[in-house]
Amino acid sequence: MTINSHSRRQELAMLVPAMLFLVAIIFVPFALSIWFSFTDQRLVPRPIPTSFVGITNYERLFADRLFWQAIGNTLLFAVLVVPFQLAISLAAAMALNAAIPFRSFFRSVSILPLLLPMTVVVAIWSMLYRIPTGPLNLVYQWFTGSENYVDFIGGSSTAMISLVVLSAWASFPYQMLIYLAGLQDISPELYEAAKLDGAESWQRFRSVTWPGLRNVNIFLLILTTIQALKLFTQVNVMTKGGPNGATTTIIYYLFQQGYTTQKVGYASAIAVVFFVAVSAIALMQRILLKNEGDS
């Protein structure tokens, strides 16, 4: 036995406990999910035995109007929230990277939304969105000079946008911190060289900052997209999928089917489809956006 294969064995032996853990916690439920999606499994035991139903769950799923509505809502949310959240977190990171007074204080304060549990965030924003005289409506009434109010959460056209704003506010510090690290990685000499060449601040952004953030952008784009596609807590606590199904997302629909009506088989089919879709999206993003330094 050579030294190489001996140390190789040692490496593998070290990995075994963690691999077992991963298998038990991730792969086993994953495989079970796929299995359940071909059965009519229920959440709570019942007198009728669970039977194998083939692709019935999938057939029903693709004919289900509510499922397609959930897919549409989830994609809409992702398309709205990802650019918005990345934009505001980049803006915040750039502001906090500049030499402003009390910079440490502002850096600490701007992380606060991330520290709040989502249910607390929803409670705060429900109060802000309240009709007829919640704070945002008071502002609206002051601007328009009328007594009318906007039903942010209850109106079909505004409910999704209200969720977008709420979610972006709650999570932007995370992206902001990563952008901050990315900005600090850009060598200040590049900025000096650009200034010497007579570049304006917008041109400096386009030519130095933006390309320098390429890897960070790709990472955050994929991460934020996946997070956006998983939207659940805000819907479950604030809008309950309404109004008229306008904010039902895939995970919320899965929760309703699997937990509330206890149709684990059907919910597993949703989970499998969701997994395939998200993997495809992430893979596509990865392929289309090559990292800097990739050949």
Next chain:
Amino acid sequence: MKHALFAGAALAAFAVCSQAMAGQLTAWVIDAAAEKPYFDQLAGAFNAQFEASGVTLEVLPVPSYNDAIQAASVSGGLPDIILLDGPNMAAAAWAGTIQPITSLIDPALLKDMMPGVLAQGTYGPTGELYFVSAYDSTVILWGNRKQLEAAGVRIPTSVEDAWTREEFRDALEQLAQVDGVKWPLDMKLNYGAGEWMTYGFAPFVQSNGGDLIDRTTWVAEGTLNSPGNIDVVTELQDWYKRGWIVPASAGDNQFYGEKTAALSWVGNWMWPPHSEGLGDDLVMIPAPNFGPDGVKSANGGWGWAVPTATTNREDVKVFLDFVMSDEQVALYADITGFAPSRAAAIPLSEKFKESGPQDLFAEQGNCCAVVRPVHPAYPAITLAWSRALQNILSDGSADVKTELDAAAQAIDQDIADNQGYPPFSAQ
């Protein structure tokens, strides 16, 4: 010597364990504000009376109650006694989670029980009792006297002269014009798409002769989306479109806090905040008479059930007889404001012994309560119906017939997927 020590220790441990199991009851209860004072005193009162005879009780409030029960029933960790939401009794009984309690309670305690409460606990196919409750809830119209008088609306006093559908509609129209009234009627849309949509809205269609599901064939198609139901629900949607109903995002207190709603359609659990907010201006109006079947009252609530795994039935009998005794039922009513489920408890209750506006709760419960369908598919029934109603009343754009058709189809699909929930309907 070592063996003897080990054997002695094992014996002692075994003795301690069996000592701890015999005569000790654990009950899970909901962690709710209204009921909390009652559950806080329950263990103390029980133990004071029964500790000497060797039975002790521990009462544990559990948050996220329904989730905890579901998780425990799958993992086998249910306690000796649980609190159960009435409509879920049939599903739990069918799944084998709970056992019959017909022989575990003194028959004399069931004789004067409200028929709606008994119906809620009786499992159709076997006729056995699985669930018993100390109270019955109901839903009434609460009114703001000043605003009603300003609109010139007649205030009914008992179920006999309840508002008809036309009177109700006219009243809302009048109230909409009163100064200070933004929305004439608060229907608690802020509760969201949950049990409230079924519990609070089924009486309207039932009063008109309809129902959520045919209770002999257990088929929803043709009953849930009957022309009568569509008619009633369309009327409610019309009221919403006219701006007569408080929207969901307006919060909970438009009636008793902001006083911008003149009427509130909600259950008697709101008695304390309503009387605090409105004082003498509060009037209690019976449920409306929406059609040929007369006034119908919502019914049901939480009650006691015994998981199948529980073996110390003698002790459970002591508990059930205690908790359904005259004094305990009266105490429950006094603390929560719900109507006592047993007639013998009424003279003992501070809130209900004297005649007063609260008589309406018991009156409606006794004359007109319609139990929610006692069927294992109830979770599917309530989800489909409440989702349909939430869509219909959320912005007025949903088509009533389409929504109710989809709801009926979802329910029938669920029943078919479970082969009719034998023995409820053979398939």
